[in-house]
Amino acid sequence: MAPRRPAPPAQTVAPDAAAAFRRRLHAWFRKHRRDLPWRHTRDPYRILVSELMLQQTQVSRVLDFYRRFLDRFPDLQALAEARPKKVMEAWQGLGYYARARNLHALARHVTSEQEGVIPSEPVALRELPGVGAYTAGAVASFAYEKRAALVDTNVARVLQRVFAPHLHPKSGAGLKQLWMIAEQLLPRTGKSTWTHNQALMELGALVCTARVAHCSNCPLTAGCATYPLLAAASPDADAQNGTAPRPPKGTRRSVAKKAAPKSLTKSTASGSRG
Numbered sequence: 001m002a003p004r005r006p007a008p009p010a011q012t013v014a015p016d017a018a019a020a021f022r023r024r025l026h027a028w029f030r031k032h033r034r035d036l037p038w039r040h041t042r043d044p045y046r047i048l049v050s051e052l053m054l055q056q057t058q059v060s061r062v063l064d065f066y067r068r069f070l071d072r073f074p075d076l077q078a079l080a081e082a083r084p085k086k087v088m089e090a091w092q093g094l095g096y097y098a099r100a101r102n103l104h105a106l107a108r109h110v111t112s113e114q115e116g117v118i119p120s121e122p123v124a125l126r127e128l129p130g131v132g133a134y135t136a137g138a139v140a141s142f143a144y145e146k147r148a149a150l151v152d153t154n155v156a157r158v159l160q161r162v163f164a165p166h167l168h169p170k171s172g173a174g175l176k177q178l179w180m181i182a183e184q185l186l187p188r189t190g191k192s193t194w195t196h197n198q199a200l201m202e203l204g205a206l207v208c209t210a211r212v213a214h215c216s217n218c219p220l221t222a223g224c225a226t227y228p229l230l231a232a233a234s235p236d237a238d239a240q241n242g243t244a245p246r247p248p249k250g251t252r253r254s255v256a257k258k259a260a261p262k263s264l265t266k267s268t269a270s271g272s273r274g
């Protein structure tokens with residue numbers, strides 16, 4: 001049997017680089033964030049509904065379903081008491097129906113076994129039906145403002161491109177490294193973690209997308225390991241130091257996917273949110 005390859009050393013982010021990353025990212029988010037209904041609540045039930053609906057599904061598609069579902073099942077108790085058929089009806093058209101079944105099972109479990117209280121810690125959240133590492137981090141940070149990391153497809157892509165272009169985010173080892181990077185980037189407080197996680201996901205959905213890396217609109221060019229590679233491959237890219245004057249609105253050029261080496265443009269598993 002061939003000897004096992006040693007695990008690659010953990011990717012580390014220097015504290016100064018992490019602080020600069022957060023500063024640029026958060027400033028960008030304050031200016032460019034979308035006004036989305038689940039950003040106006042800290043109710044863990046509503047956050048959970050939004051997170052499950054957003055898996056594999058575009059934001060624009062989720063908005064109506066989210067509003068209608070909450071009109072019909074305004075809280076965890078109402079959902080727990082509903083007949084499965086009614087829950088599936090409310091989910092009809094959104095697809096990936098295992099999400100609806102899991103959400104219903106979760107509501108019944110939490111109301112019957114946990115006095116109706118959705119846990120706040122990622123470890124406890126992961127015990128619930130349909131809740132994986134990403135969703136646990138999302139509920140902990142978005143509902144309870146806990147200092148918890150999260151990595152979905154969009155976040156994995158951003159972190160890979162900025163800090164570790166050599167990693168393959170679809171591999172278990174690559175994803176593990178990206179989670180370690182995400183942990184190192186967390187701000188000190190839970191309140192800032194809400195902003196931080198939302199901002200990371202927003203940048204992956206709007207700027208550093210799977211199809212096109214819109215580097216000329218990105219606040220992270222100065223510290224991004226992939227940006228010089230993309231800029232060198234595309235004569236249309238902005239200056240490599242990210243400080244070039246921006247062209248007039250509507251004429252900004254994007255660095256197309258085709259300009260990048262293949263390994264830099266692969267996305268990780270599931271998740272949409274665009």
Ligand code: SF4
Pocket residue numbers: 158161162207208209213214215218219220221224225226227230
């Ligand atoms: S500079 Fe380009 S590749 Fe780097 S994070 Fe921004 S959009 Fe993505």
